[in-house]
Amino acid sequence: MTNSAETIMIIGAGIAGIHAAEALRNEEYEGRIVLIDRDTELPYDRPPLSKEFMLGESTETDIALHTQENLEELQIDLKLGVEIVLIDSEKQSAVLSDGETINWDKLLLTTGSSLRRLPIQGSDLEGVHYLKTLSDAKAIRGNLDDIQQIAIVGAGFIGAELASSFKKLGKEVTLLERAPLPLAHILGDEMGEYFLQMHQAEGVEAIMEDTVVQFNGETQVEEVLTEKGKTIPCQAVIVGVGVIPNTALLDKELQIDRGYIVNEFGETSLPNVYAAGDCAMWPFLGNNIHIEHWDHAINHGKCVAKNMLGGEQTSYSTVPYFWSDQYDYRLQYFGHTKNWETTVLRGNVEDKEFSYFYLNKSNVIEAALLVNQPKNALAVRRLINQQKPVVPELLPNTDIKLKECMYVEVD
Template identity: 75%
Template structure:
């Protein structure tokens, strides 16, 4: 294992940063580990914010990633409320907003992402919220008792999960989406229509192909006005229109294209500087991609931490995965694709239990959406990982075990 005289510094104490720090210790690293974050709160888990925490089913303690005691036991120096404003790779230093200079031997950037902001007239009124942090979630939850009508701007996964949570709390929910169908950019029109009907069947008013142009109210938001002339009464608005990777730290020679560009080992274009999680653009099957989900942050952080210690480097090849809970639906998505050639449905959408496969022109499974079928997860991962053409008839037949589809594809590879 490489000996590092100066500390390993990790900037960002979110999912990727915390798991990277723990991995360094678990791999036997004995040197100093400094974990820095501009937030003043202890590291916490974000997925429950739109679901269990919003519903009051979990507390701040429940969603805490690690306690001070557990980090102290691992000799991880946690510095909260410290905003790093610049780094110098040549001098191997980081400078905080109050002028403190911190030395490092190796640096890991796990700076996460920030929310896109909606800039329209009235967007500064009270009652207009964003959900990214624990503070955001607390602020929303504290106001819910006095709110009956809520507008959600954006029908992405956060917007959809909040719509589900608010309906469970008995609120009147309107979702505004500028695209023709929710989630269609990721899941396609057929699945977009499925989720549109799902939310409508639960009593959510979903408005597509329209957007907010103004919020009205004296001090508190009272209504949302849309491009097509709709006037929607509301006492609260939640905006969820996507995120932007945090790449505010720069240094000459540090390559950035939406996120910090890293190779398969997590190395940036600067020596001894790495990046992982939401802030990184990493290579996946010939192209650089950006993933904003919990599973990726955990696995990328762990993999890159191991590579920082020297020795045999391990390429990051984990199949992307994310999940979402909406009403009585557990959604699981494996893989990554934007330009599929064909889709194959296995199961019945009416029964709310099915798997929707996305195939490329060669008949290879690139991604899959599982709806209330967690038992298919392992087989789906294998199908995506093997990158071999499959028989669509076998794939669509629920009577054929998915393991057999996987085996058949392997045998076809051997025979060819």
């Protein structure tokens, strides 16, 4: 039984924050829950913004996570359109931009991340967009009827998903990326080349190893100029060049390395202060990592919320996972690795259905990419969780079940 006079304050009403608040109520927390966000929209799901919502296949109602009535039933005190002016960690209080002061017993930071901006000439022209919020998506979608040519700066997952969505809408799409291959820093050169060819086969003009230096136009963007002298005509630009975790709150008091550093329970370096989701760096397989995806935000938010209630602590050890829908491809990535030793392909890339494994020097699977193979998801997650060696020579053989590819010691 919790103290009904207690207050837990959650800063950030995104995926991690709203699921943390729900988890507190599901765990029968009876105290006050204050959920604060500078956005003015009720909590909503972000992944559809670049796909179903952009295509007009889903509405604001479809992507809403809760109605006002739901939140009232859960007794979640949601404060929208306000920011935190000051947090006093010793007095355990916070001052809001509307002048209100809230005293808290425990604080959860789910502040998410902010988009990196391109500080170049023409950035203020009409038609230059970034996609992070529902209002961003509505601004882009509201002008699509008057747009035929779209330039996308950045070939990460958001940029790639938008390229797919815009092609489905019959637009001419140019994808610009300063790296030699899209997504190679995550998936490696072989898969980077695969995804480059995938987009080119769908009619996307892909310009690699070039940098945007200027947007041209009088009041409306009309063209993009690159460092290598290319000029790309367009009526809209979408910039997706990465994010920066929001760590301004308590940044002088908390340990930060890209995100707020937390332990396996979600605790920061300050007592009674926790962090979860995009803004946190958390331990996974011996390293602190930072994940910016939907599945992680939900699971981390729930786990940390439960730990805030005291009692038996639960280590957060969920295998990182994200997915991306592009054209007729369902891409699923499990695990986390940047320094794999070898890769193994299982299946045939020409069939548009395969698995691609990333192994360390001990032949342990650290990560895996599944392309149109959701049936393998559970087995792959288990293999990564077990952290035991596999026999690389067996992995490519689709007649052998994945669980039978484990290395077995013989006495």
